[in-house]
Amino acid sequence: MNAAPVPGSGSRSLRAVTFDFWDTLMQQVPALQLRAAAVAKHLGIEEVAVAGAIEDAFVLQTETWRSGREFGLKGLVQHLSRQFQVSSPAGLRSVIAAPHLLAASRPAPHAAETLAELRAAGLRLGIVSDTGFSPGSTLRQLLAEHCLLDHFQPSALAFSDEVGVPKPAAKIFQVALTGLDTRPEETAHIGDLRCTDVAGARALGMITVRYRGCHDDLAGAEADMVVDDLSELPSLLLPAVRGN
Structure with missing residues (x-):
């Protein structure tokens, strides 16, 4: 102290x-793998591709945060929606925001x-x-x-x-x-x-x-x-x- x-x-x-x-x-606690697995299952795509996209979004999040602007969940959903041509961003948002991903x-x-x-x-x-x-x-x-x-x-x-x-x-x-x-x-x-x-x-x-x-x-x-x-x-x- x-x-x-x-x-x-x-x-x-x-x-x-x-x-x-x-x-x-x-x-x-790190939630990347759990989040990537949940999104991959929801979208029916490879987990490794989702994990890479989330890592890219984290870089954008950090840059945006340092500039005093909010990126957050909205930015992540937009990033993944563009990357994987998601037709229902609301469903993707619910998957990413699920409380069980933070259970640890x-x-x-x-x-x-x-x-x-x-x-x-x-x-x-x-x-x-x-x-x-x-x-x-x-x-x-x-x-x-x-x-x-x-x-x-x-x-x-x-x-x-x-x-x-x-x-x-x-x-x-x-x-x-x-x-x-x-x-x-x-x-x-x-x-x-x-x-x-x-x-x-x-x-x-x-x-x-x-x-x-x-x-x-x-x-x-x-x-x-x-x-x-x-x-x-x-x-x-x-x-x-x-x-x-």
Whole structure:
């Protein structure tokens, strides 16, 4: 842990916390082969061809994401539809978005206990997350399967495929803040990436916390606080709730 007291905690109260999804709340696991197998079966073509097309789409996804635009599931469906002359993109979308493709994903260590403790202290919780090839609707189901969804304000779940832009755009953070009915300076954001989670939240004036328990991102400006385990969050954040 590399942490200091919540910035400004002596003069302002913390009211809410937002979380990134992948490699923060949930540990990301590779889904390429499962996704390729499902699409290949649906389209009746060779799995190796589908896997190659998905890998190409991932390169496009990364380039688009780095430019601040959303690619996501919609982009993948369009890419595969062009590649394989798909006549029913809606059916293909359903296959790719199927929750069972993410069945191997598990919550980050101590996620459930930490969320429960933060909620019990009166904090409102939201999510600000880029979705990649799995849409927000699928990620909600994944949270529900692991009994995490009810910890969050339903109106404060900001997924990039639904908002239309990825982090670090201000809009995706503002959607969650509006749902939480809090100001940026009253809200902490927890995430693993410096260039999106830290940069985006900081630009709005939010408190930033980088979680490196699943992925230690080294490129970019550091967060206000760094934690190795989500269980460290209550001791860092709750004094700013109780002390004001």
